[in-house]
Amino acid sequence: MPHDTPIPSAPQTVPSRGSYREKLRIGAILRKETVGGFLLVFAAAVALIWANSPAADSYFALRDFRIGYEPWHLELSLGAWAADGLLAIFFFLVGLELKKEFVAGDLRSPSRAIVPVAAAMGGVAVPALFYAGVNLVSPETLQGWAIPTATDIAFAVAVLAIVGSHLPSALRIFLLTLAVVDDLLAISIIAVFYSDDVQVGPLLLALIPLALYTFLAQKYRRFFADRAWAAWLILLPLGFATWALVHAGGIHATVAGVLLGFAVPVIHRRTRPGVAAEEGPGLSETFEHRFRPLSAGFAVPVFAFFSAGVTVGGWDGLVGALTDPVAIGIIVGLVLGKPVGIVGTTWLMTRLTPVKLDPALRWIDLIGVAVLAGIGFTVSLLIADLSFGAGSLTNDHAKVGILVASITAALLASVILRARNRLYRRIEQADAVDADGDGIPDAYQQGEPDRTPAD
Template sequence: MGTATPEKFRLFRRSSWGEWKQVADILRQETVGGMLLLIGAVVALVWANSPWSGAYESMRELTIGPHALHLDLSISEWAADGLLAIFFFVVGLELKREFVAGDLRDPRRAAVPVVAALGGVVMPAAIYTVINLGDPSALRGWAIPTATDIAFAVAVLAVIGRFLPSALRMFLLTLAVVDDLVAILIIAVFYTDELSVMPLLLALVPLGLFTLLVQRRVRSWWVLIPLGVVAWALVHASGVHATVAGVLLGFAVPALRRRGERVGLAEHFEHRWRPVSSGVAVPIFALLAAGVAFGGLDGLGRALADPVALGIVAGLFLGKAIGIFGATYLMGKFTKAELDGDIAWVDVFGLAVLGGIGFTVSLLVGDLSFGAGTERDEHVKLAVLTGSVISALVATVILRLRNRVYRQVHEKETRDADADGIPDVYEEDYDPDADPGRPTGGDTGNGSGPPVGEAADEPSGQETETRRGT
């Protein structure tokens, strides 16, 4: 008897049913958050270009907070340093869950969005740097076009790609989350001008207590939130951007289930805090950060002629598309992987172009690069908006061309002939070797075993997280 040839690894293979249910819930919340973000940005732009623009600037510059604790910040600084810490806390939770308890614990599946995200960071930064080589002061903004705004992108996707295959939606979500993690690392390393070691060391105390409590499954908000706030304040006082504290707190939360738990603690916190992040924190940040006076068409033209603005627009539109698509394509070639039968390379390219929608983190890095309220900061805002709009429009054209194919895939992915609540395709395509995120023994997540996509209970009752450090 001959030895069977192992099946090639497929790029954008359909996820497990449990993982897709989790991602679908995230995408619904991000869609609503993206719509609120757009509303906040539009209100800011209209307000900043209205006869009441003075009131807008006065609101942004209003300072509140205790000076003794170095927290006498303007409203706009509270939004950038405080509210976005909530956003990055959710990012940390999501990354922890995906790579510890989700489908991406399979290194082969994780490698694709991670490599694509890195390509989508390196190429925009390279394009921006080449355009601004002649101006050393402009080079400080090299990281501005490196971030994809997941809420903005998903909101656009909700309008133009409602039938996009589930694997592509998961790819976009994971890519953007990894992208955000890289962005926060860049902020911590390259945008920390003065470092105070003592507050940073002191921040380890509340962070350690928070970690100890969540590992023991303490969920009391009146204990955890004060510890998180103290950790955030100390990181802010150290000179490291305070949003780094949000990611660290998110990573501290265990993702695997303990005996008797229906969901892991990271997933529980994610469900609680994602609506706050996407529905409150990010839209308010957009309202306070996106307001920029155009100064008419002439002023807009002069702003976009600035090499900094040109680098941002080119980085977002061209850099993201080339970096994400190129890295994914090379990943497939080097690993000799094949595209899933429902996906074509043009779909990947359309999604890569959509990745050029940069907003929240791009505006944050712009403030850190040139200073809030400066002339170049205004140019950054216009460039980020312009690059994002161009990317959204071009991605719309590309993805709409394949809408008929997407409808057919959507019908296949949602058909449930036996009416058991699980689409038939997730039962027909089950392969325990290729899909480790789905439990064996015929369980489909209908109550006869542990929920799909979650770790099984430990026989001894000991926490899996405690032994593995997760």
């Protein structure tokens, strides 16, 4: 072969393995989300048992207890504080994660981002269409079309940790990427379709603390490098002011959490005279370490506790709830619509673009992950409250549908992924080989050999 003959590059595969640094970062996130997932499930179970016990009145009295300051539109029930306030911490981390993915993660590469982003969009659109098809003749329930579009990453990762300890990291990254993009789409849906009585004045005022917060966050290393208290005494009050004004403006306050997350720098650049510019982790990484335990260990479980408590009413009540078109649409959307949208879109991308399925994987692997993405819990519960109002009978039926769909998706995914998990032990062993001793497995370096077939 002549020396000037170009060597054809290997086609891009999906799910993408990504970089080794990204694998380590995603692994750390998943470990933390796993603990949060178990706490979330435990909190929801306690709420469900309490709400259906003889002491149910005390649960609802606690959930509906109001506290706050009315002139600022902040006299809310504890359940509303959990949904509008604590959940903003969760979405703040979503904002941090989204910005990191698009600035320094694998999603900064359009060739790597296009498939998971398209799959996430399919995983949002198809469940919404399935729900709309079931509720087409009922305008009152049709407004809940967005409920089955969300994926609960903490719940899903907890299941994945139990049944998929040897699954390829590419599948885990694919699931997390789906969930991150899914959260972005969910926030967009909430901001556009579930914002009532928008007040322009408070929203314009919110730009002031948001701009100041952004400026100080960008200059944090310069002004407050050795002052850890600055984040709590300066940035936190500005963040709270932004949140309160967005809430008063009629936009769901979790949107403020995403905006504040976007404002935090991902990369810190330091320049010194006569020395090349140096880059390192920005404030985003610091905030993620500080706030992820608060979100996964407290904010999301407390929200689940106040939101998942619904009175089923025994077997007859359960049957009545599950025969409601709202619950049927949610179950069909999450259990069937999610995998159809995700796998169908990915399949189309492999047919219409140069992207191919990783030869070491099988479509059943993606189906298992897509079914797992049908666990819609935290954001689905939030959208149900926004769609039908907390405490309404339709909302209770929607929550029953969310719980049943999430449990069903978890069980089906467990059956598929547990069977596949055994076949990936030898692939995991091959990926750990580091022949040149540079600390990075050979499989993550250029010119990697073909991986062991999955079956």
